[in-house]
Amino acid sequence: MIPDRIIEQGTLTTDGTRAAVEVRLPWYRALPASCIAGATLTIDGVEAPADSLRWQMNGRTFTFDELVPDTDDWWFPTDSAVLSGDIPVPDDESVHKVDVGLVLYIPYIVIGADEVLHIEEHDAKSMTAKKAVAA
Secondary structure, eight states, X not given: OOGGGSBOTTOOEXXXXXXXXXXXXXXXXXXXXXXEEXXXXXXXXXXXXXXXXXXXXXXXXXXXXXXXXXXXXXXXXXXXXXXXXXOOOOOXXXXXXXXXXXXXXXXXXXXXXTEEEEEEEEEEEEEEOEEOOXX
């Protein structure tokens, strides 16, 4: 596990009501989207509501429920994904504390009958927010 490299430094963006940050896989091998079991995004002590979280990778945006059956999309250790949620963050020069938690299943490490390795990793970094560019 490589938890101190989850958050990509300097990638916090905001449109004023929604914030996003790039994240990297804290594992040494690629995982299918179905193994991304959940995440949290907290900025300056305010956690984004779970129902507002979105996961973007491979040019697509997902809710975490949409990731569950997806075995076609893969997250590779060299690729960043984008985690976003409803958190009002100004795009001024202030420094913000960003916390990300990830919950992953490692399907090829079996630890019991019908049970695979489950990991929960966290990272925190401080950075300023940039204004989000409309897609």
